[in-house]
Amino acid sequence: xxxxxxxxxxxxxxxxxxxxxxxxxxxxxxxxxxxxxxxxxxxxxxxxxxxxxxxxxxxxxxxxxxxxxxxxxxxxxxxxxxxxxxxxxxxxxxxxxxxxxxxxxxxxxxxxxxxxxxxxxxxxxxxxxxxxxxxxxxxxxxxxxxxxxxxxxxxxxxxxxxxxxxxxxxxxxxxxxxxxxxxxxxxxxxxxxxxxxxxxxxxxxxxxxxxxxxxxxxxxxxxxxxxxxxxxxxxxxxxxxxxxxxxxxxxxxxxxxxxxxxxxxxxxxxxxxxxxxxxxxxxxxxxxxxxxxxxxxxxxxxxxxxxxxxxxxxxxxxxxxxxxxxxxxxxxxxxxxxxxxxxxxxxxxxxxxxxxxxxxxxxxx
Numbered sequence: 001x002x003x004x005x006x007x008x009x010x011x012x013x014x015x016x017x018x019x020x021x022x023x024x025x026x027x028x029x030x031x032x033x034x035x036x037x038x039x040x041x042x043x044x045x046x047x048x049x050x051x052x053x054x055x056x057x058x059x060x061x062x063x064x065x066x067x068x069x070x071x072x073x074x075x076x077x078x079x080x081x082x083x084x085x086x087x088x089x090x091x092x093x094x095x096x097x098x099x100x101x102x103x104x105x106x107x108x109x110x111x112x113x114x115x116x117x118x119x120x121x122x123x124x125x126x127x128x129x130x131x132x133x134x135x136x137x138x139x140x141x142x143x144x145x146x147x148x149x150x151x152x153x154x155x156x157x158x159x160x161x162x163x164x165x166x167x168x169x170x171x172x173x174x175x176x177x178x179x180x181x182x183x184x185x186x187x188x189x190x191x192x193x194x195x196x197x198x199x200x201x202x203x204x205x206x207x208x209x210x211x212x213x214x215x216x217x218x219x220x221x222x223x224x225x226x227x228x229x230x231x232x233x234x235x236x237x238x239x240x241x242x243x244x245x246x247x248x249x250x251x252x253x254x255x256x257x258x259x260x261x262x263x264x265x266x267x268x269x270x271x272x273x274x275x276x277x278x279x280x281x282x283x284x285x286x287x288x289x290x291x292x293x294x295x296x297x298x299x300x301x302x303x304x305x306x307x308x309x310x311x312x313x314x315x316x317x318x319x320x321x322x323x324x325x326x327x328x329x330x331x332x333x334x335x336x337x338x339x340x341x342x343x344x345x346x347x348x349x350x351x352x353x354x355x356x357x358x359x360x361x362x363x364x365x
Contacts, residue, residue, distance in 0.1 A: 104303025
């Protein structure tokens with residue numbers, strides 16, 4: 001029989017051994033449930049800052065996306081939409097670029113911006129090459145003219161019953177330049193009125209007869225311009241189109257209208273040419289990223305990637321697609337992440353010296 005003291009010593013050693021094994025096993029076991037970080041966006045609010053007024057096409061796309069994005073981002077953040085319009089979209093774009101914190105909680109939702117930057121406009125302080133592009137949606141622009149001009153067929157544009165009055169945003173905006181380039185290429189005289197805040201304002205100006213020739217992105221046209229057409233106030237005559245893989249302008253299949261090149265060929269029997277003809281192609285390239293989502297410069301890469309995954313999943317969401325069809329009347333054509341960055345780079349590559357010179361000359365007239 002062992003002495004009691006020896007048994008106590010052995011028991012103590014056994015307890016130490018067991019305790020050591022338990023500690024060792026616990027160190028080997030995954031600690032993720034204990035140490036796992038909460039999702040970056042949990043309990044946070046994401047702000048969409050739209051550079052055009054509420055109710056416009058860019059605003060509608062922003063609010064539609066904002067309703068479905070939270071469920072596709074870990075942490076389910078709330079998304080609030082804020083409008084900061086003015087300067088043809090430059091005021092909101094400048095704010096996101098210069099003032100918004102690069103904390104992953106602000107996303108700019110923009111339309112326009114490319115041509116003002118390419119032309120070095122005085123109101124531009126942003127640089128789209130220095131802002132992480134999260135996603136973009138492409139859509140053509142629909143050009144329409146008041147019915148009382150008598151323009152129904154392509155050839156009618158050469159002899160309208162009333163002088164043509166263009167309505168636009170700013171001298172450097174893609175809308176204004178595309179409308180003016182088209183008529184200059186066709187050698188059709190016109191009067192030019194600019195300074196309208198958004199597409200809804202242009203629509204009202206058309207209804208009132210202040211202007212009789214303007215355009216809307218496919219979203220805006222479907223929601224508003226098409227109503228003017230159904231009421232017999234206006235008539236759609238062509239679309240700007242989208243840039244195809246080879247850089248040439250192709251039809252946006254979501255609306256049955258000829259591209260400007262097809263319209264021009266019907267009128268003139270040849271394609272648009274010269275620096276102005278090349279410059280017009282930028283309009284279609286810009287339309288390929290007609291409305292886009294960007295982050296302020298220096299936003300953390302991790303936040304940008306989380307947002308890109310969330311947008312990709314949102315655009316693939318069957319419920320989002322159904323709602324898009326209901327609200328817009330068509331499905332969005334989306335570019336996300338690297339694909340959006342490539343489209344962005346292609347727009348700037350297309351702005352060659354002669355093209356830039358032709359556009360600058362137009363903005364000065």
